[in-house]
Amino acid sequence: MGNPPAAKLKRPRILPLLLAQFVIMCAAAGLGAYVGGMAAAVSALLGGGVALLPNAYFAWRAFRYQGAQRTRDIIKSFYRAEAGKFGLTVALFTLVFVTVPPSNPAFFFGAYVATLFVHWLGPWLLRRPSHT
Structure with missing residues (x-):
């Protein structure tokens, strides 16, 4: 009797969400x-x-990162990713409004x-097909 294989969490499939x-x-x-x-x-x-x-x-x-041994790296990468995402969002808003002000703010903010609302579809877009 051998040890059962270690559980391994799979990386989420992010590409469908981004697409x-x-x-x-x-x-x-x-x-x-x-x-x-x-212009619109x-x-x-x-946007x-x-x-x-x-x-x-x-x-x-x-x-x-993935795997239980990399837990600290995983946590750090999430914090850094979120901070970078926030900073990039601020920088992009600033860049757009300074260099190319949207001629149609309704379409800019609407888009x-x-x-962003596509994230609400994340659970359906990222789920893995069941193998039954």
């Missing part, structure tokens, strides 16, 4: 182009990008919020 956010960002830009022209489309792309880029950074930084 869903990208799709929402593009859909908002398409809607903006249809309703308000190129660019505003929507900027979606301000939401998407920090989330991609968080996913890249937060899920670098930002819609892209």
